[in-house]
Amino acid sequence: MARSPLPVWRLITTMIVIVLLARMLVFLIQTPNFEWGVVLSYLTFPSIMHGLLVTVVITISCTALSILLGTPIALCRLSPVLALRAMGGGYVWLFRGLPALVQIVFWFNLAYLLPRISLGIPFGPVLYSWSTNKVITPFVAALLGLGLTEAAYVSEIIRAGILSVDRGQRDAARSLGLGAWKTFFLVIAPQAMRFILPPMGSQLIGLAKSTSLVSVVATSDLLFSVEVIYSRTFEVIPLMLVACFWYLVIVSILFVLQVYLERRFSQGREESRGWGPAWLRGRQRPAVVPSVDLG
Amino acid sequence: MSGQARPPVLRLRGVRKAFGSELVLDGIDLDIYEGEVVVVMGPSGSGKTTLIRCIDQLESIDAGAIYLDDELLGFEAVGGHLRPMDERGVNAQRRRMAMVFQQFNLFPHKRVIDNVTIGPIESRGLARADAIRTARLLLERVGIGDKLECYPRQLSGGQQQRVAIARALAMEPRIILFDEPTSALDAELVGEVLEVIRELAREGMTMVVVTHELRFTREVADRCVFMERGRIVEVGPTAQVFGNPRSERLRALLSELQNPIAQDVDVGNRRSLR
Numbered sequence: 001m002a003r004s005p006l007p008v009w010r011l012i013t014t015m016i017v018i019v020l021l022a023r024m025l026v027f028l029i030q031t032p033n034f035e036w037g038v039v040l041s042y043l044t045f046p047s048i049m050h051g052l053l054v055t056v057v058i059t060i061s062c063t064a065l066s067i068l069l070g071t072p073i074a075l076c077r078l079s080p081v082l083a084l085r086a087m088g089g090g091y092v093w094l095f096r097g098l099p100a101l102v103q104i105v106f107w108f109n110l111a112y113l114l115p116r117i118s119l120g121i122p123f124g125p126v127l128y129s130w131s132t133n134k135v136i137t138p139f140v141a142a143l144l145g146l147g148l149t150e151a152a153y154v155s156e157i158i159r160a161g162i163l164s165v166d167r168g169q170r171d172a173a174r175s176l177g178l179g180a181w182k183t184f185f186l187v188i189a190p191q192a193m194r195f196i197l198p199p200m201g202s203q204l205i206g207l208a209k210s211t212s213l214v215s216v217v218a219t220s221d222l223l224f225s226v227e228v229i230y231s232r233t234f235e236v237i238p239l240m241l242v243a244c245f246w247y248l249v250i251v252s253i254l255f256v257l258q259v260y261l262e263r264r265f266s267q268g269r270e271e272s273r274g275w276g277p278a279w280l281r282g283r284q285r286p287a288v289v290p291s292v293d294l295g
Numbered sequence: 296m297s298g299q300a301r302p303p304v305l306r307l308r309g310v311r312k313a314f315g316s317e318l319v320l321d322g323i324d325l326d327i328y329e330g331e332v333v334v335v336m337g338p339s340g341s342g343k344t345t346l347i348r349c350i351d352q353l354e355s356i357d358a359g360a361i362y363l364d365d366e367l368l369g370f371e372a373v374g375g376h377l378r379p380m381d382e383r384g385v386n387a388q389r390r391r392m393a394m395v396f397q398q399f400n401l402f403p404h405k406r407v408i409d410n411v412t413i414g415p416i417e418s419r420g421l422a423r424a425d426a427i428r429t430a431r432l433l434l435e436r437v438g439i440g441d442k443l444e445c446y447p448r449q450l451s452g453g454q455q456q457r458v459a460i461a462r463a464l465a466m467e468p469r470i471i472l473f474d475e476p477t478s479a480l481d482a483e484l485v486g487e488v489l490e491v492i493r494e495l496a497r498e499g500m501t502m503v504v505v506t507h508e509l510r511f512t513r514e515v516a517d518r519c520v521f522m523e524r525g526r527i528v529e530v531g532p533t534a535q536v537f538g539n540p541r542s543e544r545l546r547a548l549l550s551e552l553q554n555p556i557a558q559d560v561d562v563g564n565r566r567s568l569r
Contacts (some may be wrong), residue, residue, distance in 0.1 A: 166398075166400075168396060168398050168400035169400060169402065171348075171353050171394075171396065171400060172394075172396060172400035172401070172402070173402075174353060174386075174389065175351055175353065175389060175392075175393065175394040176389070176390075176393075176413065176414035176417075176418050176462075176466065177386040177387070177389040177390035177414070177418040177419070177466070178386070178413075178414075178417055178418050179382060179383070179386055180382060182417050182418075186413065186417060187402055190404045191402075191403065191404055265404075267404050267446065268403045268404045268405070268406075268446030268447065268448055269403065269404075269446075269448065
């Protein structure tokens with residue numbers, strides 16, 4: 001282990017952190033209004049478990065929707081075709097510009113605008129139509145409002161990632177006679193992932209928390225289930241703590257996933273472990289070269 | 296210069312290319328024959344790099360024509376008219392050439408062996424095992440046989456460029472285009488890359504090399520092209536171009552070799568140029 005030039009500073013920082021943590025712990029334990037007993041008793045309450053499930057399902061579906069929609073939008077914005085660039089740019093302008101909450105309420109009330117949703121050829125025959133109120137459930141409204149907003153942000157993250165890959169990589173791939181799809185999936189995308197994953201992690205963690213917005217259209221998500229209980233029992237703080245606990249659990253899982261994916265896509269790169277004075281960074285570990293049998 | 300009787304591997308006729316209002320290539324005519332090494336020199340901005348990028352169809356040309364083995368590059372005749380080829384056709388033509396870049400442009404997320412096999416497997420459709428076998432031989436040939444599983448970033452610049460040459464050779468190209476292959480290298484690493492190119496020349500590989508390495512040019516190039524402002528101002532057998540430079544710029548460039556600053560770059564040339 002490399003010796004720090006100033007071990008005394010390392011010691012002092014550590015002491016300060018320990019004192020602050022200790023004070024925090026005492027506050028959490030000694031404040032009776034936290035009502036930890038109540039927190040514990042509601043932690044796995046059936047309606048809260050159901051709310052948690054709804055929140056997780058919305059998070060996963062919106063993530064999928066935002067990536068499936070955001071990738072083509074990013075590619076549109078990078079297209080040489082003006083119409084596609086304009087369409088992509090217009091999408092981002094509109095859906096990044098409107099608050100997710102406004103969109104959720106708008107989609108939920110879509111029936112006032114369009115009583116029936118129909119599928120058909122533009123300016124041509126209608127193939128099929130549905131009653132809007134049957135299609136747009138609170139869940140679907142939440143999915144559309146959050147997913148479409150998220151797709152706008154995700155497309156910008158993906159676009160930035162693609163732009164970060166050196167132009168020479170595309171030249172080299174094309175020079176080898178690789179087609180556009182192979183160039184994208186074998187050469188550009190794996191390298192863009194390195195730039196996409198860190199902001200994407202933050203974005204999806206933000207999404208997981210934004211799902212709490214759907215409680216406004218009476219979707220029984222985690223926050224809504226908690227609100228239902230405390231409006232009856234008035235145990236606001238402990239029930240909020242229950243919600244906080246589960247949000248942190250979801251976010252922690254996403255965080256671990258992000259770290260794993262970042263490792264997976266940093267192949268061939270020696271990432272620096274951070275910056276700042278050596279005593280803050282700690283020990284540097286040598287990069288490990290993965291060894292794979294060539295067969 | 297063998298095979299003059301046969302049609303050239305590469306034929307350029309009146310090639311023009313403009314970036315915006317700037318004419319980068321202004322009517323280039325050039326024939327390159329089988330087994331020939333042609334070095335392209337010229338001041339920066341003279342269009343050397345654009346020339347070989349146009350040959351590899353990384354840039355489109357505005358006028359003129361380029362033929363590879365008598366096949367027009369980038370265009371096909373449809374009903375008596377020339378039409379730009381679709382991507383599939385262009386890629387099929389690119390597979391018959393290979394390019395080595397100034398900045399190597401290895402794929403940093405792939406191991407050395409995968410950098411060399413990606414072209415044969417994904418582009419030429421070779422079986423994985425065959426591609427790996429060939430790639431190993433090629434990497435041994437360029438002296439990287441012991442670094443198959445390294446990532447490009449773990450290699451020196453000279454080693455990276457040699458991997459890039461192996462990647463080009465793996466395409467079994469009719470012709471290899473080198474775009475200033477040693478310009479991004481530290482001085483002490485230039486030699487090992489030039490030695491590999493020299494070896495390829497000895498084996499009869501057809502090559503177009505854009506470079507500033509004058510001694511290398513004098514030793515290896517069969518013919519020498521000097522460009523200025525998008526035109527070829529001198530072309531001919533290397534000894535003739537070096538021995539009797541007609542253009543002002545080339546004369547100035549060659550006389551720089553006699554000046555003490557350039558001494559360590561190219562000691563060998565000084566005597567012969569007098």
